[in-house]
Amino acid sequence: MKKPLQIGLTGAIGSGKTTVAKLFETLGIPVYYSDDRSKNILQNNTLVKNKIVQQWGNSMLDAQGNIDRKALASLVFAQAADLQKLNAILHPLVADDYQLWLHQQKGVPYIVKEAAILVESGSHVHCDKIIVVEAPERDRLTRVMARDDVNEKKVQQRNAQQMPQSEKIKFADYIIHNTDQKLLLPQVMEIHRKLIQEHGNCNSATK
Numbered sequence: 001m002k003k004p005l006q007i008g009l010t011g012a013i014g015s016g017k018t019t020v021a022k023l024f025e026t027l028g029i030p031v032y033y034s035d036d037r038s039k040n041i042l043q044n045n046t047l048v049k050n051k052i053v054q055q056w057g058n059s060m061l062d063a064q065g066n067i068d069r070k071a072l073a074s075l076v077f078a079q080a081a082d083l084q085k086l087n088a089i090l091h092p093l094v095a096d097d098y099q100l101w102l103h104q105q106k107g108v109p110y111i112v113k114e115a116a117i118l119v120e121s122g123s124h125v126h127c128d129k130i131i132v133v134e135a136p137e138r139d140r141l142t143r144v145m146a147r148d149d150v151n152e153k154k155v156q157q158r159n160a161q162q163m164p165q166s167e168k169i170k171f172a173d174y175i176i177h178n179t180d181q182k183l184l185l186p187q188v189m190e191i192h193r194k195l196i197q198e199h200g201n202c203n204s205a206t207k
């Protein structure tokens with residue numbers, strides 16, 4: 001049986017990655033949500049917790065002794081160097097977790113790996129194709145402010161930590177336009193059709 005193609009799904013903050021990923025799921029495609037999985041590892045992995053305390057001290061723990069995600073987020077989104085350090089702690093574990101997950105996905109033409117920092121982390125090189133979701137900056141900011149109940153400054157701060165949308169698009173095999181003028185589902189279905197075809201054309205049984 002042919003292995004599924006690995007499709008990276010990325011985009012700037014608030015572009016609609018998760019919304020698009022859910023549409024792929026409705027088509028029966030398994031989705032690996034990198035950000036959710038990494039939050040889970042952050043909360044539950046003792047090794048990670050110890051490394052974070054070693055790096056930034058006990059102020060990163062809440063009253064129950066768990067990682068205080070709010071405190072950690074305030075720290076790393078304000079300082080690029082701290083974000084890099086956190087990523088260096090988390091990424092190897094997320095990469096292992098993804099490989100385990102990937103090996104469980106069988107009998108599907110492709111899987112989707114949703115990740116905000118797919119390109120920044122370098123993991124795009126392992127993807128067979130890359131989808132970038134793009135949306136106007138004003139829409140992205142407004143949507144995230146509403147979704148997370150945060151002010152524009154906070155969203156801008158997070159936005160500034162990631163590669164600009166215009167750069168991300170350069171890595172795209174497929175672009176999904178998430179604007180008020182374009183429906184998402186037809187765009188997702190068109191890519192789905194192409195990827196099934198691509199998988200069918202793929203001769204290697206081991207890819």
Ligand code: ATP
Nearest residue numbers: 012013014015016017018019116143144147178179
């Ligand atoms: P993040 O970068 O924060 O992970 P994301 O790229 O995954 O965000 P989503 O969470 O999918 O983006 O979308 C951001 C918010 O905008 C969500 O509340 C979502 O419901 C909303 N949204 C997404 N697309 C649209 C759209 N076309 N019209 C209106 N709201 C939308």
